[in-house]
Amino acid sequence: MARMTMIEAVRSAMDVSMARDDNVVVFGEDVGYFGGVFRCTQGLQAKFGRTRCFDTPISESGIVGTAIGMAAYGLKPCVEIQFADYMYPAYDQLTQEAARIRYRSNGDFTCPIVVRMPTGGGIFGGQTHSQSPEALFTHVCGLKVIVPSNPYDAKGLLIAAIEDPDPVMFLEPKRLYNGPFDGHHERPVTPWSKHDLGEVPDGHYTIPIGKAEVRREGSAVTVIAYGTMVHVALAAAEDTGIDAEVIDLRSLLPLDLDTIVRSVAKTGRCVVVHEATLTSGFGAEVVSLVQEHCFYHLEAPVVRVAGWDTPYPHAQEWDYFPGPGRVGRALAEVMEA
Amino acid sequence: MVDSAHLSLHVPEPAVRPGGQPDFSNVKIAKAGSVPRPEVDVASEDIRDLAYSIIRVLNRDGEAVGPWAGSLNDEELLTGLRNMMKLRAFDARMLMAQRQGKTSFYMQHLGEEAVSCAFRKALAKGDMNFPTYRQAGLLIADDYPMVEMMNQIYSNESDPLHGRQLPIMYSSKEHGFFTISGNLATQYVQAVGWAMASAIKNDSRIAAAWIGDGSTAESDFHSALVFASTYKAPVILNIVNNQWAISTFQGIARGGSGTFAARGLGFGIPALRVDGNDYLAVHAVARWAAERARRNLGPTLIEHVTYRVGAHSTSDDPSAYRPKTESEAWPLGDPVLRLKKHLIVKGVWSEERHVQAEAEIMDEVIEAQRQAEAHGTLHAGGRPSVRDIFEGVYAEMPAHIRRQRQKAGY
Ligand SMILES: Cc1ncc(C[n+]2csc(CCOP(=O)(O)OP(=O)(O)O)c2C)c(N)n1
Numbered sequence: 001m002a003r004m005t006m007i008e009a010v011r012s013a014m015d016v017s018m019a020r021d022d023n024v025v026v027f028g029e030d031v032g033y034f035g036g037v038f039r040c041t042q043g044l045q046a047k048f049g050r051t052r053c054f055d056t057p058i059s060e061s062g063i064v065g066t067a068i069g070m071a072a073y074g075l076k077p078c079v080e081i082q083f084a085d086y087m088y089p090a091y092d093q094l095t096q097e098a099a100r101i102r103y104r105s106n107g108d109f110t111c112p113i114v115v116r117m118p119t120g121g122g123i124f125g126g127q128t129h130s131q132s133p134e135a136l137f138t139h140v141c142g143l144k145v146i147v148p149s150n151p152y153d154a155k156g157l158l159i160a161a162i163e164d165p166d167p168v169m170f171l172e173p174k175r176l177y178n179g180p181f182d183g184h185h186e187r188p189v190t191p192w193s194k195h196d197l198g199e200v201p202d203g204h205y206t207i208p209i210g211k212a213e214v215r216r217e218g219s220a221v222t223v224i225a226y227g228t229m230v231h232v233a234l235a236a237a238e239d240t241g242i243d244a245e246v247i248d249l250r251s252l253l254p255l256d257l258d259t260i261v262r263s264v265a266k267t268g269r270c271v272v273v274h275e276a277t278l279t280s281g282f283g284a285e286v287v288s289l290v291q292e293h294c295f296y297h298l299e300a301p302v303v304r305v306a307g308w309d310t311p312y313p314h315a316q317e318w319d320y321f322p323g324p325g326r327v328g329r330a331l332a333e334v335m336e337a
Numbered sequence: 338m339v340d341s342a343h344l345s346l347h348v349p350e351p352a353v354r355p356g357g358q359p360d361f362s363n364v365k366i367a368k369a370g371s372v373p374r375p376e377v378d379v380a381s382e383d384i385r386d387l388a389y390s391i392i393r394v395l396n397r398d399g400e401a402v403g404p405w406a407g408s409l410n411d412e413e414l415l416t417g418l419r420n421m422m423k424l425r426a427f428d429a430r431m432l433m434a435q436r437q438g439k440t441s442f443y444m445q446h447l448g449e450e451a452v453s454c455a456f457r458k459a460l461a462k463g464d465m466n467f468p469t470y471r472q473a474g475l476l477i478a479d480d481y482p483m484v485e486m487m488n489q490i491y492s493n494e495s496d497p498l499h500g501r502q503l504p505i506m507y508s509s510k511e512h513g514f515f516t517i518s519g520n521l522a523t524q525y526v527q528a529v530g531w532a533m534a535s536a537i538k539n540d541s542r543i544a545a546a547w548i549g550d551g552s553t554a555e556s557d558f559h560s561a562l563v564f565a566s567t568y569k570a571p572v573i574l575n576i577v578n579n580q581w582a583i584s585t586f587q588g589i590a591r592g593g594s595g596t597f598a599a600r601g602l603g604f605g606i607p608a609l610r611v612d613g614n615d616y617l618a619v620h621a622v623a624r625w626a627a628e629r630a631r632r633n634l635g636p637t638l639i640e641h642v643t644y645r646v647g648a649h650s651t652s653d654d655p656s657a658y659r660p661k662t663e664s665e666a667w668p669l670g671d672p673v674l675r676l677k678k679h680l681i682v683k684g685v686w687s688e689e690r691h692v693q694a695e696a697e698i699m700d701e702v703i704e705a706q707r708q709a710e711a712h713g714t715l716h717a718g719g720r721p722s723v724r725d726i727f728e729g730v731y732a733e734m735p736a737h738i739r740r741q742r743q744k745a746g747y
Contacts, residue, residue, distance in 0.1 A: 025534075025537060051536075051537045052537070056564075056567075057560075057563045057564065057567055059560045059563055059564070061526065061556060061557055061560050062526055062529075062557075062560035062561070062563060062564045065523065065525075065526030065527050065529075065530060065557060065560060065561070065564075066526055066527070066529055066530030066533055066564050067530060068527045068530060069467070069526070069527035069528055069529060069530025069531035069532070069533070069534065069544070070530045070531065070533060070534035070537075071530075072465070072515060072527065072530075072531055073465075073530075073531045073534035073535060073538075074534070074538075075534045075537065075538075077530075089556070092520060092523060092557075093523060093526075093557075096518060096519075096520040096523060097518060097520070097523050097524075097527065100518075101516060102729055102730070102731070102732070103501055103729050103730050104498065104501055104502050104506070104508070104516050104518075105498065105508035105510075105516035106497060106498050106499050106501070106508070106729055107729055108497075108508045108509065108510045108516065109508065109510060109515060109516050110732070141730050141738075142730050142731065144731075164732075165731075165732035166731045166732055210735065210736075253735075254735035254736065254737060255737065257736065257737070
């Protein structure tokens with residue numbers, strides 16, 4: 001057991017997986033010799049050699065397309081898209097190919113790939129280094145979509161993703177790479193080394209894909225969040241003193257509907273939080289499911305808190321980012337209704 | 338300051354349109370036997386000419402001539418002829434079946450039979466093709482059962498793909514035929530990935546990528562060339578230049594200069610053009626490229642120069658965009674007739690045997706069709722279960738899909 005950042009946990013997951021299975025290969029832009037711009041793959045090439053961890057041309061459709069071919073061969077590619085914002089050139093390969101190969105070939109060919117990508121804002125990345133494209137993936141049948149919120153989950157979920165027989169999108173909130181950011185950008189970040197969830201086993205373990213986790217028990221209102229917003233939701237509950245139950249979805253597709261329904265049936269109120277743009281965001285799906293399955297338990301309309309329907313601005317990033325203030329106001333609103 | 342006129346956009350146009358005289362005077366055709374055959378370990382910069390010429394083996398008199406001749410014996414050539422005839426007969430029956438409403442759609446190979454049939458014979462068991470929709474010859478030449486292909490075309494109860502795919506979008510891992518995507522060019526780069534994987538595992542198997550001339554304009558084509566050349570992947574990159582992309586002539590994807598093969602040169606990939614209507618030439622070039630790949634010498638790009646005689650698909654009417662007689666003017670002839678003539682010249686085949694073989698093959702195809710139709714066609718008889726809609730999206734069915742399946746009543 002060691003204290004790890006999320007970067008180290010992600011790296012450890014690949015390290016453990018590559019050591020256990022020769023078929024696991026890791027590649028992407030700058031991931032080989034240098035170890036990735038966020039250093040998630042640092043040391044893997046030195047340890048496993050240049051044919052198991054290597055640099056690629058700047059061609060996202062090439063990265064995902066070759067990964068699909070490798071998976072058809074029998075390898076388990078775990079590739080990195082340098083920033084989630086740059087997965088669009090590979091979108092065709094993901095949605096038309098990776099997601100469908102099992103179905104259209106009736107299992108004759110499969111596509112066990114993992115596509116990792118740093119996601120979300122909070123690092124002054126502006127509109128081209130801050131996007132949260134998860135809803136573009138959850139709309140695609142055949143993909144699985146994971147967003148971890150801490151090092152412990154990141155490692156267990158990434159190992160599970162690598163071992164999964166189907167294509168998995170693994171979105172790493174880069175604002176959480178070094179600490180459990182709670183949205184108070186003016187305060188110093190607490191490092192993972194001072195956080196319980198920074199305790200990460202060195203060896204192999206998995207966290208099941210499709211299971212949410214209750215991060216904070218409460219009885220007044222359910223806050224549903226994932227990634228960075230889990231920490232923001234926790235901060236909002238502390239700040240307002242409202243007895244909120246905070247659910248960390250971890251896996252958006254498949255989604256743990258049972259945990260959501262159980263909680264909302266208990267609290268009767270619900271706030272859904274994500275960093276991505278509001279309109280047609282993943283929150284819309286969650287709210288629909290809540291109204292479909294919990295309508296008679298609801299005591300107030302479900303409220304969404306999300307990024308604005310604009311590109312992610314550079315200088316005003318803290319006004320865009322749904323911080324604890326905005327979440328706190330949403331909590332107060334549903335409590336009053 | 339230059340005193341220039343206003344700019345104007347150049348939009349390429351084919352030499353003729355419907356009603357005009359077919360004109361292939363722009364297609365420069367090397368004499369059969371005239372193009373040299375380099376060693377497989379040749380440096381790509383030493384064979385740049387091969388990206389502009391056309392490798393041909395069969396001459397006008399039906400003789401096999403030049404350095405690319407001799408890669409096949411009589412028996413193999415007879416099998417090749419039979420496979421091409423089978424594909425043609427299969428096409429004819431399935432085209433008719435579509436017209437009779439037994440399926441929604443069909444795409445034929447008329448005029449292009451040599452490309453896939455001869456190529457398959459240069460590969461070994463375990464090699465993998467990433468085909469597009471006009472390479473059913475890869476399956477026929479590998480003895481994949483025609484009944485299975487028909488079951489798929491009919492989406493009947495025995496369809497190996499359970500009714501999920503368009504007709505003709507076959508899949509067979511066992512026969513080295515990757516599941517076809519309707520999205521053009523995506524599979525080109527996947528083939529490169531498969532080949533890279535084989536090299537990573539120090540395997541001996543190689544991959545082949547397939548694309549049409551029109552689809553080379555897609556960015557995935559260029560991604561594939563980058564990856565193939567960067568990692569020297571053991572892959573054969575095939576471009577089937579059949580002159581047309583639906584109604585769009587090949588000059589639109591290519592522009593006015595160079596050849597499709599020449600696109601490989603900037604990547605340092607050896608690039609060859611071959612007479613795609615010459616069974617012997619296609620086989621010889623494919624074998625050369627396969628040997629290169631297997632000897633770890635990297636990728637080869639092959640442009641198969643051919644002509645799509647039939648319509649693009651059953652939804653297309655070629656007379657609306659090209660002269661009706663254009664296919665007859667095509668200077669490289671008919672692949673079946675050319676191989677037939679060669680075998681007759683060699684004294685191992687005759688007109689009588691050909692007529693007899695045609696009848697036998699048609700019987701075989703009709704018998705396969707009878708068997709397939711016993712399992713149903715698209716609108717009649719047995720069909721895949723509605724339950725099959727929900728199966729196989731993931732290895733294990735997640736709860737939300739199970740709920741939807743139950744809602745649908747299954
Ligand atoms: C990405 C994509 N764009 C458009 C189409 C529609 N489409 C199907 S076939 C075709 C023409 C392809 O021509 P070519 O690559 O020359 O192959 P050919 O049909 O001549 O064998 C087009 C445009 C498609 N299937 N996929």
